Structure formats: structure tokens, C-alpha cells
Amino acid sequence: MNTLNVSPYKIQAKGLTKYEFESIGAKGAIKKGVEIFPLEVPGIYNFAFGDLLPDGTIDDEAETNNGDMPRVFSTVIEVMEKFLHAHPNASLFFSGSSPQRTNVYQLILKRYHERFSFSFQIIAFQTVNNEPLESIFDPEAEGNFLGFLVKRK
Numbered sequence: 001m002n003t004l005n006v007s008p009y010k011i012q013a014k015g016l017t018k019y020e021f022e023s024i025g026a027k028g029a030i031k032k033g034v035e036i037f038p039l040e041v042p043g044i045y046n047f048a049f050g051d052l053l054p055d056g057t058i059d060d061e062a063e064t065n066n067g068d069m070p071r072v073f074s075t076v077i078e079v080m081e082k083f084l085h086a087h088p089n090a091s092l093f094f095s096g097s098s099p100q101r102t103n104v105y106q107l108i109l110k111r112y113h114e115r116f117s118f119s120f121q122i123i124a125f126q127t128v129n130n131e132p133l134e135s136i137f138d139p140e141a142e143g144n145f146l147g148f149l150v151k152r153k
Helices: 069-086 099-111 113-119
Strands: 018-025 028-038 044-052 091-094 120-129 131-136 147-153
Touching: 018 069, 018 147, 028 069, 028 099, 044 069, 069 091, 069 147, 099 147
Parallel strands: 044 091
Antiparallel strands: 018 028, 028 044, 091 147, 120 131, 120 147
């Protein structure tokens, strides 16, 4: 089930941890990539996303502005669903490459929380009074988050 109700782009799996697709918009076709790799904590994986460079690496700081953000994020969520279906005990961690990007992810999670929460449990990380805080993501919560952890319900 796609959580954004926007058709995702066609995804090309490059094994179980790398995925590619093309963003089609105002600036033409732009290759995007997702790479998932294990972190030090068993069962937790980093979820990296961005423009795919010619050498196969991902530029997670590129600002494409191709006018198709809902479809791009629909595709990213489709990748998450595929990975978490294949690895039901795994969790995916993601944050933006900058505080501004993390805020964009926060806004998307807020806007589509009802749909996300149908399939996923979302944990949010933030600092409150200089103390790290981990909690179930609340779309009504104030403040800025440091990152998010997503796992299947």
C-alpha cells in the first residue's frame, strides 16, 4: 500500500540495499538513489536518499526542485515498504543532511502521519532541555527533530 496516494516512480532494485528511480519534472529526468546500510546497533539501518551521481554515489545535499516532491517521496516510501517487508525486524533511521532537510521530513511526516502510521511505527529523536529524547512521533509536537526511526507495526 502506498502511503501518499500518489503513484510512485518505477523502482529499479540493485540488490536488497540499493534502489534507483528517475524523477521526472520541470528540470527533466533526474536520477535518484536510495542506499540502505547497517548501523552499529543490530537491526537498525541508515536510509540514505538523494540524487544519484555518475559514479553511483548519492548526493544527499542536492536541491533538485523538480516539481514532483509528492511522487518522489511516494517512491521513497515504497522503497521503505519493500525493504521492511523483506526485513520485518529491521528499523530504518533517517535524518536530513541539514536541519532544514530534517524539517522537511518532519513536515512530510506531519502531513501524512495518518497514512504513515497505518503501516509504520515512527520514533522521533530530539533534544529537550539539552537532554536527548526518544518518543513516538506526534504530529502535533512542537520543536525540531534530529531524526526518525521507522519500523513495521
